[in-house]
Amino acid sequence: MQGVAIPPFELFYEEHRAAVLRQLLQMLGRERAEDAFQETFLRALQAYRRLEHGEHLRSWVLTIARNVAVDALRRTKPADELVEVAADDHRPAYEELASLTDGLSPKERAAVVLRYGYDLSYEQIAAALDSSEDAARQAASTGVRRIRRRVSK
Amino acid sequence: MTIPADLDRRFRDAAAVLGLVDVAFDVVGSPVGDLFVAVSERGLTEISYDTRVEEQLELLARIAGPRVLRAPRAVDDARRELDEYFAGTRHAFDLSLDLRALPTFTVSVLRELARVPYGETTTYGELAARVGRPRAARAVGTVMNRNRIPIVLPCHRVVGSTGDLVGYAGGLDRKISLLELEGAR
Numbered sequence A: 001m002q003g004v005a006i007p008p009f010e011l012f013y014e015e016h017r018a019a020v021l022r023q024l025l026q027m028l029g030r031e032r033a034e035d036a037f038q039e040t041f042l043r044a045l046q047a048y049r050r051l052e053h054g055e056h057l058r059s060w061v062l063t064i065a066r067n068v069a070v071d072a073l074r075r076t077k078p079a080d081e082l083v084e085v086a087a088d089d090h091r092p093a094y095e096e097l098a099s100l101t102d103g104l105s106p107k108e109r110a111a112v113v114l115r116y117g118y119d120l121s122y123e124q125i126a127a128a129l130d131s132s133e134d135a136a137r138q139a140a141s142t143g144v145r146r147i148r149r150r151v152s153k
Numbered sequence B: 001m002t003i004p005a006d007l008d009r010r011f012r013d014a015a016a017v018l019g020l021v022d023v024a025f026d027v028v029g030s031p032v033g034d035l036f037v038a039v040s041e042r043g044l045t046e047i048s049y050d051t052r053v054e055e056q057l058e059l060l061a062r063i064a065g066p067r068v069l070r071a072p073r074a075v076d077d078a079r080r081e082l083d084e085y086f087a088g089t090r091h092a093f094d095l096s097l098d099l100r101a102l103p104t105f106t107v108s109v110l111r112e113l114a115r116v117p118y119g120e121t122t123t124y125g126e127l128a129a130r131v132g133r134p135r136a137a138r139a140v141g142t143v144m145n146r147n148r149i150p151i152v153l154p155c156h157r158v159v160g161s162t163g164d165l166v167g168y169a170g171g172l173d174r175k176i177s178l179l180e181l182e183g184a185r
Helices: A009-028 A030-048 A057-074 A079-084 A092-098 A106-117 A122-129 A133-151 B005-017 B053-064 B072-087 B104-113 B124-130 B137-145 B172-181
Strands: B023-028 B035-040 B043-048 B068-070
Touching: A009 A030, A009 A057, A009 B053, A009 B068, A030 A057, A030 A122, A030 B005, A057 A106, A057 A122, A106 A122, A106 A133, A122 A133, B005 B068, B005 B072, B023 B053, B023 B072, B035 B053, B035 B072, B043 B053, B053 B068, B104 B124, B104 B137, B124 B137
Parallel strands: B023 B068
Antiparallel strands: B023 B035, B035 B043
């Protein structure tokens, strides 16, 4: 797929850093948001070279941020509260899939939304979720199977 | 919402220390004006008198990869050597150079150029002769004009056969300043 060119990282960082910090502040509070901010952009740097195109970079980096925040919350909160960690900014593709993906785990939901809402490759999704490509593919397919089962009921 | 300066700096430092950037840059002050300085893991990639960052970023991404980040810390060695050069205490640079993506002829001319001693000048024709292409003075001029790493690769030390300064991509005033600093004029 020949998409939008990948911008030099500096421009990507300058464009999205405020949105990332805003999301992390909402999810984690000031004290923990700053470490998570650094972690988010270090993960993005690590994955940046493997990007295939420059589309949907905002949702891509916000997904990384959400995963970093979920990891941070997991270290301090019991697991069953995590499902309530919700997306905050306005995202049309997410909105469309929101009702369908409601019952999925955060990882499955992220994988399904990034794959089918934003048309990202599994490689990019893996980078966003900080997992392997196989795990990303698995999360998306488990998610889709779960949705199908519910829709067909 | 703006990012706290301290948070921004910590991220940039960490990225540089962890080696996660393809090429780091910063703007470095000097007596001949601000310099855009870029460094990759292979070495000094670019010095430019043109400090319009956005245009430089695209060029660097093409040369070294998309992970181009302003990271002052990664440029510290280059900054220090340049400061020493402009203070007159350094006559040769120890920085390694990233000459990636340059044609063979260009690289051989630049390697010859690097041997022209501090405070001395040579001519386009002499340089051409030294790379075994005595009639390629004009092509050598083009290489000087496009030199990606001026000052460190001293194209300011190359003059016309009559001693005329001829030209300098950074402007003749800068060429004169550098030659005066080195006591070559």
